[in-house]
Amino acid sequence: MRARNQFRAGQQFGAGANCSEGYFVLDGRVSVTVDDSELTVGPDGFVLVPRGTAHTFVNASQHEARLLVIHAPAMDAYFAGLHELWNRGEAPTPDEERELMARFGMEPA
Numbered sequence: 001m002r003a004r005n006q007f008r009a010g011q012q013f014g015a016g017a018n019c020s021e022g023y024f025v026l027d028g029r030v031s032v033t034v035d036d037s038e039l040t041v042g043p044d045g046f047v048l049v050p051r052g053t054a055h056t057f058v059n060a061s062q063h064e065a066r067l068l069v070i071h072a073p074a075m076d077a078y079f080a081g082l083h084e085l086w087n088r089g090e091a092p093t094p095d096e097e098r099e100l101m102a103r104f105g106m107e108p109a
Contacts (some may be wrong), residue, residue, distance in 0.1 A: 014038075019072055020050055022070065022072075023046065024070070025046075027041050029059075029061040029062055031057065032057045034047070075104060081100050
């Protein structure tokens, strides 16, 4: 599945997912915190987050960041829902994002 969502400077995301996640940074700089360890990664950098591990990531650059995100097992239905939320006329509320995350076994960090 391919989806594009804005990842603005300073914008933070987080979850404890029921799958392993890999982040490959294509553009920009991204700071990833896994448990209590923080790592800032630039283009061509990769971070693996084991299943069920609390984590957050934030765009650490002044420009839009792009990531290739890999989930195992795949979470296509979650990202289809996220794409729908972010591609309507107005940005989703935090409660709408949390409700979507809860449907797929994730907890906001």
